[in-house]
Amino acid sequence: xxxxxxxxxxxxxxxxxxxxxxxxxxxxxxxxxxxxxxxxxxxxxxxxxxxxxxxxxxxxxxxxxxxxxxxxxxxxxxxxxxxxxxxxxxxxxxxxxxxxxxxxxxxxxxxxxxxxxxxxxxxxxxxxxxxxxxxxxxxxxxxxxxxxxxx
Numbered sequence: 001x002x003x004x005x006x007x008x009x010x011x012x013x014x015x016x017x018x019x020x021x022x023x024x025x026x027x028x029x030x031x032x033x034x035x036x037x038x039x040x041x042x043x044x045x046x047x048x049x050x051x052x053x054x055x056x057x058x059x060x061x062x063x064x065x066x067x068x069x070x071x072x073x074x075x076x077x078x079x080x081x082x083x084x085x086x087x088x089x090x091x092x093x094x095x096x097x098x099x100x101x102x103x104x105x106x107x108x109x110x111x112x113x114x115x116x117x118x119x120x121x122x123x124x125x126x127x128x129x130x131x132x133x134x135x136x137x138x139x140x141x142x143x144x145x146x147x148x149x150x151x
Contacts, residue, residue: 035064046073068097075103079110084122104129108137117141 038057045053054074061067071090075082087107091100104127111120120141124134142150 032064035061039064039066039070042070043073046070046077049077051077068094069099072097072099072103076106079107082107084119084126087123088126101129105134108134112137112140115144117144121145 038060042053042057042061045051051074054070061070068090071094075086075090087104090103091097094100104123108120108123108127108129111117111123117140120137124138124141139150142148
């Protein structure tokens with residue numbers, strides 16, 4: 001096939017694609033646009049420490065690509081109600097979510113401020129959080145739990 005024939009074939013394919021009805025695409029696009037607007041509103045309320053709108057719209061946001069971000073913000077807002085199992089479940093459900101690290105950091109700081117040292121050690125071992133602050137808190141946890149050699 002020479003260049004002229006290839007060009008003619010490509011133009012024919014483009015013309016045929018243009019004739020395909022967009023019905024399926026339109027409904028998916030409008031749903032995504034609706035979710036995008038809702039995401040923005042929910043994120044704003046979560047950043048103000050209000051989980052109400054998030055809780056009311058979980059079903060509508062199901063399948064939205066940035067849902068793990070909203071979920072971690074909601075978790076951060078209610079750390080006092082959570083356990084390590086909740087954090088692990090979130091991370092297992094969305095293992096590659098960029099918000100996981102921030103959520104783990106917030107969780108570790110929450111545990112340290114509440115002097116939940118045993119929980120801190122467990123959380124620190126399961127996390128991929130790095131940094132001198134968290135290493136220092138890990139040493140503090142070990143020390144407080146009588147593990148002076150490890151501290």
